[in-house]
Amino acid sequence: MQQKNRVILIHGLHQTAWIMRPLAKRLQAAGFDTHQYSYRSMRDGIKTNSAGLNTWLEKHHQPDQPIDLVGHSLGGLIIRDFVTQYPKWQIGRCVTLGTPHVGSVCADYIWRLSPAVVGRSYVDALDGTVLPLPAHITLGVIAGNRPYGLGQLFLQYHNRKLRKADNMPSAEHLLHDGTVYIEETKIEAATDHIVLPVSHTGMLVDKGVTTQVICFLQHGQFEHKKLKH
DSSP states (O other), rough: OOOOOEEEOOOOOOOOOGGHHHHHHHHHHHTOEEEEEOOTTSSSOHHHHHHHHHHHHHHHTTTTTTTEEEEEEEEHHHHHHHHHHHHHSSSEEEESSOOOOOOHHHHHHHHHOOOGTGGIIIIIITTOOOOOOOOOOEEEEEOOOOSSTTTTTHHHHHHHHHHHHHSSOOGGGOOBBBSSSSHHOOOTTTTEEEEEEEOTTGGGHHHHHHHHHHHHHHHOOOGGGSSSS
């Protein structure tokens, strides 16, 4: 049996490494070796946090051994910065969960109202200006469509504004997971994209999400046939 890559799990804004524990336990049960990378999402910017991941790997991992990366929300943007800034590492496959690859409307509102709430993670990350994904990276994107969470207050307001606009978007463009629009998770360079019935935080404990993460890490694509239509 081929040895599985070590999987680095990266949490999102206002979170700590422990929130990735349920996903880590399920990946371990499937035979993966995991590490939950911890960083300071408020005090430090994306460059500092991706540099911190590089430092941890230099101490605990050999460059000739491939790694897989799984990031939730802001964690997915750290993945994008990391794989560009530190090309010496062999990257197997990457999965992002609810990551706003093109920027976050919710974060934009919060940044204007109270910048301290999103801290240094807004610039070069949640503002949509993170580095482009290198062509050799295999990326799977998971989005949610259950609108639960504090961010839905901003997104409901934003949707009302969009509905009043002359060029009103389709209903599909208004769907979100309570924090991030499905449209914000889309990135042209992704290998695969899937939408699951989960909320932004709920996706971290959902067994269906874990199944799809494992599927992508093993096969480089999601199992779309398992979705309910």
